[in-house]
Amino acid sequence: MKNGNTEMDASMQLMLSFAQVQKNMVRFIQKSASEKGLSIPQYSILMTILNCHEMTQKTVGEKSFLPKSTLSQAVDGLVKEGYLDRQQVEDNRRETLLSLSEKGKALVEELHLQEDGLHQVFKAASEQFTNEQVEVLLQAHQKISTYLAEVELEGAAK
Template structure:
């Protein structure tokens, strides 16, 4: 087999591996969101805010990469469900500070304990890896992410 064909096969295998992981993550997230009466964007926002307890809506948008309309709808749904609170930032009334409510914390804690959640799945996956494997995996993913971001920037 030629070196060029071998390089294509390696890159395709890696791409398919990432696609497969992404597909599995999406399916687990969809199921967990549904089991907890949330939409996928609401679920993503909840698990993004929870470790910090509060974030501005702008920070949350940057962390999740959601379009503004999706972000606004998901935030509205979480506020209506009383899972988060939305208050203007003191020195910038146009910016909103999102705070996890007590009800939101209870739901997040429940989700963390669910055996079928993505949080539990990743906890199990990381336990299977040695420290070196874990560190090498994160390093490799950062390198790939950096390269992909450069490709995106060149195309914009």
């Protein structure tokens, strides 16, 4: 019985640790977004598109987990401000292709270099770990993520 409680305590501690890290990250995101006149959904969209040359609005929604109405409103604002370019997909007029404009790329670069922004703070926090510790942490996160995704898929199949 005691062993079961220890396992539960460890899993609860791990879950609370993830929640605390996420909460702290959201605070940095809120601050950075606010300082640049962005909403959290707009920030999320820019970061989602960042590593791709272009992405359909539907894919951005899937990756960012934003509801369609929130996504549309945020994209409209980013296009209006000149941070995003939007065009119709040639083969499918119902699909919209999004890409960062030059102004959008500059904004994302500013966000990454922002001294008290998430990227710089997280980089500094990560530097306290050895390469081996980072690798172990990444492997553990991947195991948890994979397990949760599998359980979700099993639940959806029922």
